[in-house]
Every structure is written in C-alpha cells, then in structure tokens.
Amino acid sequence: MTPRYDVIVVGAGIAGSLIARHLGDQGRRVLVLEAGARAADPDQGNRDALATYFSASAKVPGSAYRPQPAVPWPEVTDLTGTDAAPGPGFRTAGHLPQNGPLPYASGYVRVNGGTGNVWTGLAPRMLPEDFDTESFGYGRRWPLDYADLEPYYRAAEGELGVSGDAAEQRAHAGLPLPDDYAFPMQALPASHLDRLLAAQLDGRHVKDPVSLDSVALRVVGTPHARNGVPNPEYDGGRGYVPRGEHGREDPGNRCVGNASCIPHCPSYAKYTPLKAQGQWGPSVALRDRAVVSRVLTDGTGRAAGVEYLSYDGVATRVHADVVVLAAHTVENARLLLLSGLGTRSGQVGRNLMDHPVLLTWGLLPQRVGPYRGPGSTSGFEGFRAGAGRRLRAPFRIEIGNWGWVWAKGPVDGDVAELVRERGLFGAQLRRAVGDRISRQFALQFEMEQGADPANRVTLHPHERDPLGLPRPLVTYDLSEHVKDGMAAAKAVSDQIFTLLGAEDHTDYAPAAAWPGRFEHRGRTYGYRGAGHAAGTHIMGDSPAGSVVDSWQRCWDHPGLYAVGCGSMPSVATSNPTLTMAALTLRSAQRIEADLAERDRPATLTSHAPRTPSTPHTPGAPA
Amino acid sequence: MELTGFNSEALWSTGLVERYRTVAIEQLGPARFERLLQEAGQPRGRRNVQGDWDDWDDGLLDAARAVTQLWYTGSWPGPPPFVVSPHAYARGLAWTAAGLAAPATAPAGYGSWGHAPAGESAS
Ligand SMILES: Cc1cc2nc3c(=O)[nH]c(=O)nc-3n(C[C@H](O)[C@H](O)[C@H](O)COP(=O)(O)OP(=O)(O)OC[C@H]3O[C@@H](n4cnc5c(N)ncnc54)[C@H](O)[C@@H]3O)c2cc1C
Ligand code: SF4
Numbered sequence: 001m002t003p004r005y006d007v008i009v010v011g012a013g014i015a016g017s018l019i020a021r022h023l024g025d026q027g028r029r030v031l032v033l034e035a036g037a038r039a040a041d042p043d044q045g046n047r048d049a050l051a052t053y054f055s056a057s058a059k060v061p062g063s064a065y066r067p068q069p070a071v072p073w074p075e076v077t078d079l080t081g082t083d084a085a086p087g088p089g090f091r092t093a094g095h096l097p098q099n100g101p102l103p104y105a106s107g108y109v110r111v112n113g114g115t116g117n118v119w120t121g122l123a124p125r126m127l128p129e130d131f132d133t134e135s136f137g138y139g140r141r142w143p144l145d146y147a148d149l150e151p152y153y154r155a156a157e158g159e160l161g162v163s164g165d166a167a168e169q170r171a172h173a174g175l176p177l178p179d180d181y182a183f184p185m186q187a188l189p190a191s192h193l194d195r196l197l198a199a200q201l202d203g204r205h206v207k208d209p210v211s212l213d214s215v216a217l218r219v220v221g222t223p224h225a226r227n228g229v230p231n232p233e234y235d236g237g238r239g240y241v242p243r244g245e246h247g248r249e250d251p252g253n254r255c256v257g258n259a260s261c262i263p264h265c266p267s268y269a270k271y272t273p274l275k276a277q278g279q280w281g282p283s284v285a286l287r288d289r290a291v292v293s294r295v296l297t298d299g300t301g302r303a304a305g306v307e308y309l310s311y312d313g314v315a316t317r318v319h320a321d322v323v324v325l326a327a328h329t330v331e332n333a334r335l336l337l338l339s340g341l342g343t344r345s346g347q348v349g350r351n352l353m354d355h356p357v358l359l360t361w362g363l364l365p366q367r368v369g370p371y372r373g374p375g376s377t378s379g380f381e382g383f384r385a386g387a388g389r390r391l392r393a394p395f396r397i398e399i400g401n402w403g404w405v406w407a408k409g410p411v412d413g414d415v416a417e418l419v420r421e422r423g424l425f426g427a428q429l430r431r432a433v434g435d436r437i438s439r440q441f442a443l444q445f446e447m448e449q450g451a452d453p454a455n456r457v458t459l460h461p462h463e464r465d466p467l468g469l470p471r472p473l474v475t476y477d478l479s480e481h482v483k484d485g486m487a488a489a490k491a492v493s494d495q496i497f498t499l500l501g502a503e504d505h506t507d508y509a510p511a512a513a514w515p516g517r518f519e520h521r522g523r524t525y526g527y528r529g530a531g532h533a534a535g536t537h538i539m540g541d542s543p544a545g546s547v548v549d550s551w552q553r554c555w556d557h558p559g560l561y562a563v564g565c566g567s568m569p570s571v572a573t574s575n576p577t578l579t580m581a582a583l584t585l586r587s588a589q590r591i592e593a594d595l596a597e598r599d600r601p602a603t604l605t606s607h608a609p610r611t612p613s614t615p616h617t618p619g620a621p622a
Numbered sequence: 623m624e625l626t627g628f629n630s631e632a633l634w635s636t637g638l639v640e641r642y643r644t645v646a647i648e649q650l651g652p653a654r655f656e657r658l659l660q661e662a663g664q665p666r667g668r669r670n671v672q673g674d675w676d677d678w679d680d681g682l683l684d685a686a687r688a689v690t691q692l693w694y695t696g697s698w699p700g701p702p703p704f705v706v707s708p709h710a711y712a713r714g715l716a717w718t719a720a721g722l723a724a725p726a727t728a729p730a731g732y733g734s735w736g737h738a739p740a741g742e743s744a745s
C-alpha cells in the first residue's frame with residue numbers, strides 16, 4: 001500500500017507543531033492528528049479563551065478552555081488533600097487516577113496547541129553537569145551531553161524566540177555560552193519585586209543546612225520565550241524579528257505585562273505552538289478532534305500508521321512511513337502501552353518525573369505591586385549545581401510575581417478572609433485588602449526529581465475514558481533526596497525572609513488545599529506540581545534499559561519516534577521545554593535524513609559511495 | 623457604599639451597580655436585599671465597624687458580607703461561587719484597593735512591571 005503521508009504526528013503541542021513545521025519546510029507530506037479542538041477562527045479563539053478565563057471561578061491552567069468530554073485532561077483541582085488517618089493523604093477525581101503514596105500534582109491540557117498554550121514560557125537551558133547525575137548518586141545519565149545539544153539549544157532559542165542576557169547566564173547561571181552568543185531578544189526587564197530582592201539580598205549568604213554549603217544569593221534574570229527588544233547582534237549580526245499573531249513577523253510585538261501568561265497571553269507575546277502552526281507549509285495538514293488510540297506496525301515491528309477515533313467513537317486508520325508520538329509525557333506513555341510497543345526494556349511508563357515545587361509566601365514590609373508582568377522574571381540559581389546534589393535534590397528558586405495565587409488561589413481568598421474571619425467592612429476593609437495584596441510575594445523552589453522506575457504511568461485496569469480507552473493510572477512518590485531538598489529549601493527560605501524583614505505566611509493548610517503534603521523529620525511540607533511532566537519513555541544507549549535512543553527513536557520499531565519531555569533521562573532544575581524543543585529539532589533532522597534515505601534512488605544507494613546525509617533543518621545549525 | 627469603603631461615584635463608575643443589584647436580589651431574595659439596603663444605607667457616625675454590626679442578625683451579616691465580596695472580586699461567593707461576567711472580574715475593587723489592575727485587563731506596557739507600583743488611586 002502506498003502511504004498517503006510521509007509522516008504522521010500525534011499531538012499538535014510544542015513538540016508536534018515544531019516537527020511538522022520542519023518536515024513541512026522540506027516538502028514532506030505531514031498529517032498532524034490532534035485530539036483537542038482547534039478554534040475555527042483563531043482570532044475568535046483568542047477572544048473566547050480570554051472570556052472563558054475571566055469567567056472561570058478557579059483560574060487553573062486549563063481555565064481558558066471549555067472542557068471537552070471526549071478528550072478529558074487532568075486539572076490540578078482534580079486533587080484534594082485529606083486529613084484521614086494515618087496521616088496526610090489525597091483523593092483524585094477525573095482523568096488521572098492515582099494510587100501512590102503521594103500525588104503527581106501536575107496537569108496538562110488537550111486542545112489544539114496542548115499544554116504549550118498555557119505554559120508560563122520560562123526557557124532556561126540545562127547545565128552541562130545535569131546530563132549526568134549518576135555521578136551524584138541519583139537519576140539516569142543521558143546518551144548525549146551538553147555539547148551535543150548546544151547547537152540545537154541555539155536553534156530552539158531562535159524557534160521559540162527567547163529573550164535573555166547571555167553574559168548574565170554565563171556569569172551567574174553557570175552556562176558555558178560562547179562570548180559571541182546573543183539571544184534573539186534582550187533580557188526582559190526585571191520586576192519591581194526582583195529589584196527589591198536584589199537590593200537587599202545580592203551578595204548576602206545563606207546556609208544550606210543539608211549540604212552545609214554557604215551560598216551567595218544573587219537575583220538572576222530568567223530567559224523567557226516571550227517577546228522583548230530584538231537583539232541586533234543575534235545570529236552573527238543578522239538580528240531577529242519577533243513573531244506575533246499566527247507566528248507572523250511582528251517587529252513591534254512585546255510582552256505588555258498582562259500577567260495572565262498562565263493560561264493565556266492575549267497579546268501573542270508568549271510563544272505558543274500556534275505560532276509554529278502559522279508557519280506550516282502547504283504540505284502539512286492538521287486534523288483536529290482526532291484521538292489517536294494506537295500505533296499500527298507491520299509484521300516486523302516497523303511503524304505503519306495509526307488508528308484514531310472521532311468524538312463519536314468512529315475509528316479511522318491512516319498510514320505513513322514515520323509516526324511521531326508527540327502527545328506529551330503521560331499520553332505518549334499511554335499510547336505506547338495501548339499499542340503494546342517498546343516493551344523490551346520494561347521501562348515504558350516508568351521514571352515519571354516532575355518538578356515538585358515547595359512554595360513559601362509572605363508580605364514584604366514595602367509595596368511590591370504583584371500581578372504585573374510575567375509570572376516570574378528572575379530567580380536564584382545558586383542551588384542548582386555542585387556537590388550538594390549528592391545530599392539533597394538541587395533546586396532553582398523562582399521569584400513569584402503573582403502574589404500568593406499559586407499557594408492560596410486568587411485574591412478572592414484574601415478578600416474572603418478579611419471580610420469573614422476578620423469581620424472588616426468599609427474603609428478598614430479597603431485599607432486591609434490594599435495592604436494585603438500589594439505587599440504579597442512568593443518563592444517557588446523547583447526540585448529536581450531523579451528518574452525512579454517506581455514512579456510510573458500504567459493503564460488503569462478498569463476505568464475507561466468516554467471513548468472507551470483505558471485511563472492512565474499514576475503511581476508516584478517523592479524520594480528522601482527530594483524531601484531533603486525541600487527541607488533545605490525551607491531553611492533557605494526562612495533565612496531569606498529574615499534578611500528581607502518579611503512576614504512569613506507559609507502554612508500548608510488546610511489539608512484539603514494541599515494534596516501534596518508530607519511529614520519529614522518532624523516537619524510538615526506541602527508541594528505543588530510545576531507541570532513539568534518528564535520521563536515515561538526515557539532515552540538511553542541500550543534497548544535493554546531505555547525506550548528510545550538519543551534521536552527519540554523507539555528501539556525495535558523503525559519509523560516510530562516518541563518525542564517530548566518523556567524522553568528526558570533527567571529533568572534537571574531548569575524548566576524543561578527549551579531542552580525538549582532542542583531534542584525535537586534534533587529528531588526532526590534525523591527524520592528528514594531517514595526520509596531522504598528512503599527516497600534515494602536504488603542505483604545510487606547500491607553504486608555510489610555512501611556519503612553521510614547532512615540534512616539541514618532551517619533554523620537548526622548546519 | 624458603607625460596606626465597601628468606596629463612595630457611590632466610584633461604584634457607579636464601574637457600570638455594575640444594576641447588575642449587582644440583580645444578582646444580589648436573585649441570591650438573597652428581595653426581602654433580605656431590601657433590609658440590607660436599609661440597614662447598610664443608614665448614615666452613621668464614626669464607628670468601629672465590627673462593633674456596630676454586632677446588632678445585625680446572622681442572615682443580614684452574611685448578606686452584607688456576600689455583597690461586599692461581590693464588589694471586591696466580581697464573583698458571588700456562593701456556594702457555589704460564580705464570576706458574574708468578564709467585566710465584573712475586571713472591575714473587582716480588590717484590585718483598585720491595591721492600586722493594581724486585574725490580570726489581562728489593562729496591560730501597562732513593556733517593562734511596566736519593573737516600575738514601583740503606583741499609589742492606590744483615590745476614589
Ligand atoms: C501551568 C504550566 C506552566 C508551565 N510553564 C512552563 C515554563 O514556564 N517553562 C517550561 O519549560 N515548561 C513549562 N510547562 C511545561 C510545558 O507546558 C510542557 O513541557 C510542554 O507543553 C510540552 O510540550 P508537548 O508538545 O510535549 O506537549 P503539549 O504541549 O501538551 O502537546 C501535546 C498535544 O498532544 C495532544 N494529544 C494528547 N493525546 C492525544 C491523542 N491520543 N491523540 C492525538 N493528540 C493527542 C494534546 O491535545 C496536545 O495538543 C508548564 C506546564 C504547565 C501545565
Ligand atoms: S505578561 Fe502578559 S503580555 Fe507578557 S507574556 Fe504574559 S500574558 Fe503575555
């Protein structure tokens with residue numbers, strides 16, 4: 001049978017949209033199958049998303065979209081903490097049942113563009129030492145190193161449109177960026193809160209009670225996938241043009257400070273997959289409301305196509321030479337499991353990781369002006385690297401610009417407390433609300449969680465989604481290493497609060513609001529999930545211990561790729577999407593090489609000396 | 623209004639007075655709403671708010687709190703809570719009290735988040 005498509009891509013999120021764009025640029029016939037709905041009119045889609053978000057009582061990551069019964073996704077509100085004996089516990093509802101000791105506390109979104117619509121857009125790189133944490137006694141080593149990925153990091157920074165300060169990243173984040181490297185856009189301005197913290201904390205030291213290190217504090221700007229002022233030095237002096245609506249060039253587009261990046265940037269300043277989609281060539285087709293239910297293989301295990309279901313359950317089969325699973329960590333694992341593929345290593349679904357986040361929050365003595373600009377613009381980078389990693393999980397500290405929203409929910413909760421518990425009305429209330437909100441700040445300690453085969457996604461033995469497919473079932477826990485990281489983080493937070501003269505309001509209560517809650521060495525900690533799902537089809541250098549190779553090709557299944565954060569052997573302390581995008585661009589190059597190989601005339605392959613194919617993916621280094 | 627700490631000009635300028643009246647009548651019932659209007663509308667001298675409201679019964683106090691929360695957040699506190707409209711969300715008095723704007727309603731431009739916050743706007 002002649003395949004109608006060269007490539008089928010499953011999922012039109014960040015990874016799938018990028019792959020499709022690159023292969024489309026090579027003239028490849030690409031069919032993108034997307035489970036979620038696509039807005040018929042993208043402009044209307046933008047307005048609808050905003051109105052839906054405004055009207056949502058719980059402003060959770062999925063709140064810009066109406067739920068779609070046929071394609072459920074897990075929302076953070078599906079989890080509730082309980083106080084039941086023998087200790088802290090939690091309950092789950094919805095799409096992602098769980099049976100582990102602690103909850104996997106993150107969600108994702110299944111609409112066209114995926115979780116990539118709602119992400120915050122922070123885009124730091126991993127550190128060179130992050131590619132091998134086995135030397136620190138935990139996690140899994142990558143089959144690649146930083147140098148292998150470096151050119152693709154550059155390409156990904158170009159694709160996503162990253163604003164950053166190379167000199168600062170070099171000096172204070174530990175990245176070996178070459179002296180002549182410039183990010184596409186200049187660093188985004190630091191928030192007023194960042195500046196207040198820098199003025200009081202830069203150069204001060206805090207003690208990490210677990211590693212016993214004394215660490216110098218320094219507020220460092222975070223690279224962002226959102227539009228700032230273009231850098232004339234970018235790309236050897238060629239400069240950069242920001243991209244706005246539909247991914248079109250829009251030189252004046254800037255982040256204007258809407259402070260709603262999660263879930264929706266109304267001004268097209270934040271990168272989303274819809275920008276890549278806007279640049280798709282004519283040979284790329286998107287079919288939305290197409291829920292892939294399994295991968296088809298031929299008798300030899302080679303990928304042959306997929307089967308997908310419409311919302312009313314009608315199955316359709318489509319065929320291609322290459323199938324790329326880009327449905328995100330949990331759903332990629334579910335698809336491999338539903339298809340019974342990649343089973344040799346026994347690792348499919350295993351090694352689920354996230355950034356469990358310890359939050360601390362309080363009031364500064366002075367007005368901060370929260371809820372302005374991106375959710376976080378700077379952080380403290382001093383706890384990410386070094387020998388301390390042996391003793392406790394390393395972490396990145398994000399400075400939270402949006403008050404207490406992640407810890408306590410929207411300001412409605414502050415108002416309710418002041419009205420109902422403090423009994424305030426009138427001018428007193430007005431003063432108290434103003435004072436309470438305008439001095440809020442938060443710190444977000446994002447812990448590295450090492451790969452652990454026991455943290456896993458399986459198929460639920462009997463729960464089915466509305467299309468009749470087994471739901472994913474998650475088993476999850478935090479290691480002592482992570483818990484020790486949180487203990488260190490809390491101690492660091494306490495010292496920072498003292499240095500700032502801040503009023504600490506951190507309290508992981510009530511139980512219902514903290515499903516991720518545990519006791520550790522006599523103290524109670526609460527965590528949230530950063531939404532950074534990784535693992536489940538991790539890469540490695542042998543089929544015995546990993547699911548994909550360094551190109552994200554499934555061992556044993558030629559033509560089948562599983563791309564995304566699921567391939568990452570370690571999630572490091574950086575927000576993972578830039579690294580994931582770099583890996584994706586690298587895979588796009590590999591796929592193009594496979595297809596070029598297929599198309600090479602037989603006479604040439606048999607007679608001509610074999611030259612290694614060096615495909616050039618636009619935007620990727622040659 | 624006495625309850626919110628904002629004067630009637632500030633409240634009328636939100637364009638929400640009529641809408642909130644409808645919501646409150648729906649949620650509280652006309653009788654309780656009328657009582658609340660009368661009681662809360664009484665001109666009183668300087669007072670400790672909490673002390674003064676002590677002579678209100680629970681039903682009235684609860685109604686006063688719900689209406690106050692509605693004005694501050696654009697959301698009826700429930701149960702179950704609901705946002706009255708996107709415009710109501712945008713005009714929540716909590717933001718005005720803090721000298722801020724509700725997220726995504728009034729972007730102040732590139733880099734605006736780096737400046738010291740403006741003072742609480744007098745109204
Ligand atoms: C609130 C939040 C904030 C975040 N902030 C950051 C951040 O600041 N920095 C960072 O690096 N990362 C961040 N992330 C993580 C980031 O969103 C993900 O890493 C990224 O979106 C993953 O891209 P993806 O393409 O693999 O998956 P997605 O973007 O989720 O796309 C997957 C697509 O596959 C589709 N799909 C799923 N199942 C099927 C199926 N069966 N058939 C067909 N299609 C299917 C989905 O509908 C979706 O469109 C955040 C996540 C959340 C939740
Ligand atoms: S702060 Fe506003 S403009 Fe900037 S990226 Fe976030 S939502 Fe978009």
